[in-house]
Amino acid sequence: MSEEIPIYKQQTPEVAARFAKLRERPVVLDVDQLGKQFISPQGKIIQALQDINFKVHRREFVSVIGPSGCGKSTLIRIVAGLETPTSGEIRLNGETIRGPGPDRGMVFQGYTLFPWLTVKKNVMFGLKMSGKGSIEAEQDALQWIDLVGLSKFAEAYPHQLSGGMKQRVAIARALANRPRILLMDEPFGALDAQTRAQMQAYLLQIWENVDVTIMFITHDLDEAVYLSDRILVLKAHPGEVNEILEVPVAHPRNPNQFLNPEFLGTRQHIEHLIHPPVAEEEIETLPIKRMTEVGDDVY
Amino acid sequence: MPKKHTSWFAVRKELPPRVGKLLALFSFLLPILIWSLVSYVPIFWHPGVIISDGGDSIYDTGDYVEKEVFAETNAELTESGEVLAKGRPSNPIYLPAPHKVVTAFYRAFTTPPRRSDQPWLHESLWMSIKVIFYAFTLSSLFGIPLGILCGTFDFFKRLHEPFIEFFRYLPAPTFGALAIAVLGIEQAPKIAIVFIGTFFQQVLVISSTTAKLDLSLLEAAQTLGASRFQLLTRVIIPGILPDLHRDQRILLGWAWTYLIVAEAVGSITGITWFIEQQGKYRIYDNVFAAIVMIGILGLICDWFLLEIGKLMFPWKGERANPLFRGIATLFRDNNRLPPGETPEPSE
Numbered sequence: 001m002s003e004e005i006p007i008y009k010q011q012t013p014e015v016a017a018r019f020a021k022l023r024e025r026p027v028v029l030d031v032d033q034l035g036k037q038f039i040s041p042q043g044k045i046i047q048a049l050q051d052i053n054f055k056v057h058r059r060e061f062v063s064v065i066g067p068s069g070c071g072k073s074t075l076i077r078i079v080a081g082l083e084t085p086t087s088g089e090i091r092l093n094g095e096t097i098r099g100p101g102p103d104r105g106m107v108f109q110g111y112t113l114f115p116w117l118t119v120k121k122n123v124m125f126g127l128k129m130s131g132k133g134s135i136e137a138e139q140d141a142l143q144w145i146d147l148v149g150l151s152k153f154a155e156a157y158p159h160q161l162s163g164g165m166k167q168r169v170a171i172a173r174a175l176a177n178r179p180r181i182l183l184m185d186e187p188f189g190a191l192d193a194q195t196r197a198q199m200q201a202y203l204l205q206i207w208e209n210v211d212v213t214i215m216f217i218t219h220d221l222d223e224a225v226y227l228s229d230r231i232l233v234l235k236a237h238p239g240e241v242n243e244i245l246e247v248p249v250a251h252p253r254n255p256n257q258f259l260n261p262e263f264l265g266t267r268q269h270i271e272h273l274i275h276p277p278v279a280e281e282e283i284e285t286l287p288i289k290r291m292t293e294v295g296d297d298v299y
Numbered sequence: 300m301p302k303k304h305t306s307w308f309a310v311r312k313e314l315p316p317r318v319g320k321l322l323a324l325f326s327f328l329l330p331i332l333i334w335s336l337v338s339y340v341p342i343f344w345h346p347g348v349i350i351s352d353g354g355d356s357i358y359d360t361g362d363y364v365e366k367e368v369f370a371e372t373n374a375e376l377t378e379s380g381e382v383l384a385k386g387r388p389s390n391p392i393y394l395p396a397p398h399k400v401v402t403a404f405y406r407a408f409t410t411p412p413r414r415s416d417q418p419w420l421h422e423s424l425w426m427s428i429k430v431i432f433y434a435f436t437l438s439s440l441f442g443i444p445l446g447i448l449c450g451t452f453d454f455f456k457r458l459h460e461p462f463i464e465f466f467r468y469l470p471a472p473t474f475g476a477l478a479i480a481v482l483g484i485e486q487a488p489k490i491a492i493v494f495i496g497t498f499f500q501q502v503l504v505i506s507s508t509t510a511k512l513d514l515s516l517l518e519a520a521q522t523l524g525a526s527r528f529q530l531l532t533r534v535i536i537p538g539i540l541p542d543l544h545r546d547q548r549i550l551l552g553w554a555w556t557y558l559i560v561a562e563a564v565g566s567i568t569g570i571t572w573f574i575e576q577q578g579k580y581r582i583y584d585n586v587f588a589a590i591v592m593i594g595i596l597g598l599i600c601d602w603f604l605l606e607i608g609k610l611m612f613p614w615k616g617e618r619a620n621p622l623f624r625g626i627a628t629l630f631r632d633n634n635r636l637p638p639g640e641t642p643e644p645s646e
């Protein structure tokens with residue numbers, strides 16, 4: 001019986017119980033029949049997103065993954081309010097989103113700290129925008145900086161920080177506003193593998209300890225499986241939902257789980273969704289003639 | 300220790316600071332060296348003769364005569380058996396030797412004007428500085444806000460830039476006659492011409508600087524709850540400040556260029572008047588000194604602004620000259636770490 005159920009669908013009772021609990025939590029983000037068209041410079045219509053439907057529950061960690069150009073960034077930018085949808089709508093706690101706001105924090109792939117402000121002033125930025133007094137904002141900011149482990153650097157300027165530290169400040173800056181949802185568009189994409197692994201661990205710790213819902217874009221399969229409760233797999237041209245799957249890996253997550261069968265099974269399933277397996281004869285070969293001496297073989 | 304080899308002509312690579320400083324010194328020494336060679340070594344140029352003793356010729360002591368003419372005259376004197384003229388090779392008087400220009404620096408300031416109603420050199424210089432100051436301040440007062448608006452809102456860009464693009468091609472001096480007719484013959488028309496020369500460029504340059512600010516910073520600010528007004532005051536203005544400062548330095552250079560034209564309009568005034576006067580009386584030492592003075596004034600002004608900029612924008616990671624840092628600490632409260640003294644990143 002269990003042989004027919006693929007491994008990525010097999011949930012232990014604990015994991016199943018967690019998903020049951022999650023589904024009962026209030027819906028924070030409701031994406032409803034969302035569509036987005038762009039007009040290319042040549043006047044052609046590009047259907048970037050089409051019929052996107054999904055809900056994110058409170059304190060859930062949802063990742064979005066898909067081939068390049070499938071509209072991941074467009075989707076998260078619409079949720080952030082930086083783009084307007086051409087059809088459908090998005091509701092945050094039941095209210096339709098119109099334009100950007102501090103209830104949706106965003107961490108970008110590029111570094112977007114304000115270079116003229118110190119780490120502390122960067123984190124205070126949102127608090128001051130919402131009219132908080134300087135003293136209160138400063139206290140709040142220092143707490144968030146402490147949370148991401150950068151207390152020593154509160155007075156440093158962004159140009160003095162490494163890439164990973166900049167993204168930690170960006171996370172602190174977004175969280176300081178106490179957003180309903182934290183939107184992250186490939187936030188670790190520009191980091192080296194080691195720093196990235198560390199940042200993933202930090203992010204999980206933050207998520208466990210702070211009341212925040214996370215929508216996370218990545219093109220790294222391991223990252224998606226490691227971090228998420230659910231993964232939204234998109235397909236390209238037009239950008240549509242391919243599958244929404246529940247990750248059967250138990251919480252709390254740790255790097256040893258990378259080799260667990262349910263981890264590998266889930267990873268492989270997504271891999272096949274994004275890049276359907278190709279037969280060997282379909283692999284394109286380059287029209288290269290042999291350019292080396294006979295007997296000078298690679299193998 | 301292996302010797303690190305860096306080519307002096309590597310494409311787009313910075314030279315070591317020591318070499319850089321040396322070359323900066325040479326950039327001044329080289330022209331001075333050429334000037335000295337031409338002035339002091341008779342085999343270079345020296346197309347004429349300064350008469351030291353006229354003999355039976357028509358020349359007086361101190362006259363400048365071209366070499367060929369001098370030779371001809373002496374040939375004629377030899378024929379008629381008269382006393383020859385004597386002299387030594389010399390450059391034309393419009394190229395004074397370096398030491399003469401150096402002494403002229405002092406003498407120009409201490410020589411009283413020929414007529415008592417004429418200004419001293421320092422008064423002329425001060426007049427020029429005032430024209431620059433008023434024109435540039437006035438231009439910045441309107442040009443900076445308008446430039447920022449054009450770079451921020453497409454509305455203002457479309458509304459103003461086409462006309463400004465047209466107007467900036469009209470050479471400022473052509474407004475001379477008009478400026479005098481409207482503003483009289485005092486300093487006002489001169490200020491107006493420097494203003495016209497600066498203002499239109501300023502709007503365009505600052506508009507393009509503003510538009511170059513990284514859009515993602517604005518988007519980040521929006522997701523942090525910044526309103527449109529806050530975007531302008533908290534992101535755009537602080538974000539472009541260092542580039543704006545650099546633009547202003549370049550624009551100030553242009554203003555100096557227009558100054559010389561403006562001062563020649565109507566009744567000639569300021570440093571331009573001084574140069575004109577000295578030229579008329581063929582005191583070329585002073586002409587050179589005055590020209591170099593303008594250069595030095597510009598250079599000092601620019602250097603001052605550059606160092607102020609480094610103090611104002613510590614987040615750019617450039618350290619100001621120790622002299623300026625020292626002055627700045629006098630104004631800063633002591634319990635704060637100076638910017639840039641924070642621990643190095645460790646990761």
Ligand SMILES: Nc1ncnc2c1ncn2[C@@H]1O[C@H](COP(=O)(O)OP(=O)(O)OP(=O)(O)O)[C@@H](O)[C@H]1O
Nearest residue numbers: 038039040046048067068069070071072073074075
């Ligand atoms: N402003 C725009 N104007 C025109 N087309 C756009 C615009 N922004 C995005 N697109 C198009 O929409 C599609 C989706 O782009 P998007 O950046 O959302 O993809 P993505 O999944 O984030 O890609 P990547 O993995 O490269 O980040 C692409 O085909 C892109 O060319």
Ligand SMILES: [Mg+2]
Nearest residue numbers: 072073074185
């Ligand atoms: Mg993207």
